[in-house]
Amino acid sequence: MAVHSLRKRLLVGNWKMHGSLQGNAQLLAELKQGAGSALACDLVVCAPYVYLSQLASCLKGSAIAIGAQDVSAHAQGAYTGEVSASMLADIQCAWVIVGHSERRQYHAESNQLVAAKLRQALDAGLKPILCVGETQQEHEAGVTHSVIIEQLRCVLDWPLSDLQKICVAYEPVWAIGTGLSATPDQAQEVHALIRAQWPDSIAHTLHILYGGSVKPDNAADLFAMPDIDGALVGGASLHAHDFLHIAAA
Template identity: 50%
Template structure:
């Protein structure tokens, strides 16, 4: 059975002083863990966190990347640049990018392709809004989003990670029940299995307000392979508690 993966998404948070204390505490607390762990940090802090995590089991992640290799794309960050900082994971298609920056399924799929081409594992985010859930469209929405990534990446699809993040449960304090989350994860697992014989290699993470209190029940579900952690990843004690739950699952 593969190790669980717990990835923190700091979003647009952090400072040089706060990062130092947070990463040092997380690195120290990882000594006894038996799961994979990463922090996806704002681009200006990649160099700082790269140094702080050096020699530890904590992997470095980024929160986005450009769909272009290089060129006149002011403000964009390329996969090659991320690779130079030792980035292991990159979040693509987060609901905030889809909502506030108009990212389409096809663009997300292309970003995943670029990441894979540079040896970076894309954490592909999928999820439905509350309106879509109430209309009974959850399965159709997440399958459509994942289908675009499968179509673009073909045989490489076993190298991605997926994060199911119901939009209605992000930063709202609401969380899908373990049973609700497992139901969607099972759908995604079946879709991946149909696309590649190596589907078991893909981590399918839950990304809707997982925290120290609910992590154990969510991570005990058969198709939940870890978590994409928002607010709780900014508190070392909470983040380490989730990592501990993942190690025990």
């Protein structure tokens, strides 16, 4: 059985391809002010690469951590347009999203490529958030469990010291940006499946986030589930009031 008390809740905002210097400054100021009171969760903001230095400056001295939305599978070299894990660490980035469904769908990222990116993130001291999830077609075909296990398989034989540093986010693709959301019971079932894949000795420490149209009005019901340790939030993270309301849940 999951023991929430061993895992502090984690709320990660994914801005996706949104933002501007002026708009970011206002949003970050509101988040910094709102996070001043002791929340029962850790907060992370994942922004486009070009704004990460702005985040580092605006959030300096706050408890809000900074994350990137992707990372290269290579350490360095002739890879135009790529950003390495060491570069992210160099600008005070602490977290990175790996294998988001939009990367898998639009950029044909395979499980093997996602694993290579995870390896780079860990080697650079970043905390990776490994995203897994099924499409609507897979959901309707009843193969959710096999899809999730296959997406996790490429890292499950890694040393415990690596697995302890990975956070997993379950994001049913059919619920991302659609307004649809898995019911708390549906999400809990998959979160429990994910935890069961982790080695018994560290499974209770694994943070598993739910991502898929998380909003202030459904957050509390999701977080009440024993294996849901927080959320990977998309659209609602672009509004300070909504993001902080989810954090308060």
